[in-house]
Amino acid sequence: ISYIIILLLSMTSNVIYYQRMEKNTLENIKRSSFAMLEQLQIDMDNKLRQVYELSNNIVFDKKLAILIKGNDYIFSYKDIMEDMMNYPKNEFIYDYYIYFYNTDQVVTATVKFPSQRFYDIMYSYEGVEYSSWQDEVLSKYHFHTYLPSRQLNAYNSEKHRVITFVQSIPINRSDRPLGQLIILIDEEKISGMIDKMHWAAGAYIYIIDKNGETILTSKEAPLLPNEIKKQISLSSSIFDYSMGRDEVTVLCHTSEQNNWKYVMVMPKSIFLAEINRTKTFTLSLSLFCLILGVPWLTNHMGDACRQECDRIQC
Incomplete structure (x- = not known):
């Protein structure tokens, strides 16, 4: 029984380790992604402020x-x-x-x-x-x-x-x-900032004005579905969405200066890539423990049974 407990304990610890890593990795990705969106919004607001100043000077x-x-x-x-x-x-x-x-x-x-x-x-x-x-x-x-x-x-x-x-x-x-x-x-x-973010996060970037019109996107970004536009109009900052066969996570940050929305659409295959690598490592480690532990445990149980049989015969 003690051998079985040790084997199960080692496998359970791997599962707990994976769950904690998954939670921490998800939180880190969310924080870094929101930080990038916020920085993009600040940079764009600064540029648009200069457009407003030129407009006011002329008008x-x-x-x-x-x-x-x-x-x-x-x-x-x-x-x-x-x-x-x-x-x-x-x-x-x-x-x-x-x-x-x-x-x-x-x-x-x-x-x-x-x-x-x-x-x-x-x-x-x-x-x-x-x-x-x-x-x-x-x-x-x-x-x-x-x-x-x-x-x-x-x-x-x-x-x-x-x-x-x-x-x-x-x-x-x-x-x-x-x-x-x-x-x-x-x-x-100005698209250089968006393309750098697209390259760094592996996500599609959209800038949407207060009327819901898409002003600018990253390279090769697909058309943003109306369902996502409706969802972000309800002030949802992060949610999941199915784009055909692709599962994506949507992050949104709104500018207080002009109510423009900065949207990041991350395919889960990329969003969860690091987590999936951790999952593969954890499962491999658990399988390794199982492969080594079961034969070893079986041999020891067999030896114990033979010793008990010999004792009874004596």
């Missing part, structure tokens, strides 16, 4: 406020272009321009074109016609609106993926804006 410019109402006898487009030239432009901002509704003119720091000509020869979106761009961007009221990442055809020769920020002018006129400020954010300058 509240007194010269622009007068000119956009049609009073071109006081200030001219040249005055606005000179001011735009002096505004600081961060490395992740590809370019920005202003649309004047009354004259249908688009102005950058260096050029001025009618809106359709500007769209045709300067900046156009891949697969988007001018009429769609006019309806979606130029004609509607926008307040700190971010459009999802798209490919931009610049000068009919260069291609860039950009996130488009749109702010109507003036900001307090929502019936029919007099103009639009459009800031083009170079996706490549």
Whole structure:
């Protein structure tokens, strides 16, 4: 009986060891993943804050406020272009321009074109016609609106993926804006952070705005199911979900600055990889103890039985 107890004790200790390792590993993975999401959110908030500052500098410019109402006898487009030239432009901002509704003119720091000509020869979106761009961007009221990442055809020769920020002018006129400020954010300058996280965690990363629109994703990320969007809208920070045959764990962190959600979707095959390695080691150790212990225990039990038989015969 003592031999059986020792064998069971060694095997039970392996199981307890595995359970504790599994719990600790899961907690460590959760903490490190949330820390990465929080750092991504902080970095993005800092960059977006610079976009807001540039937007405010332009939108509240007194010269622009007068000119956009049609009073071109006081200030001219040249005055606005000179001011735009002096505004600081961060490395992740590809370019920005202003649309004047009354004259249908688009102005950058260096050029001025009618809106359709500007769209045709300067900046156009891949697969988007001018009429769609006019309806979606130029004609509607926008307040700190971010459009999802798209490919931009610049000068009919260069291609860039950009996130488009749109702010109507003036900001307090929502019936029919007099103009639009459009800031083009170079996706490549900010996607590096997401791709590094994707590589480090082996997970898909999504950035979702307050309206539920996916603004940016990591490379080769599949379309985020609506069920996950609904779940994270309920302020769930971590939960499991089945994507077809794949079991995934979803982590979500929300920015207090703009209510954007930073989502990490981790396949359990990756999320539990270290735990599965520990499980394999634990089971192998238990099996090793069993293989060595059973024959040894059987031999000793046989010897004990023979000794008892000899004693009875004597």
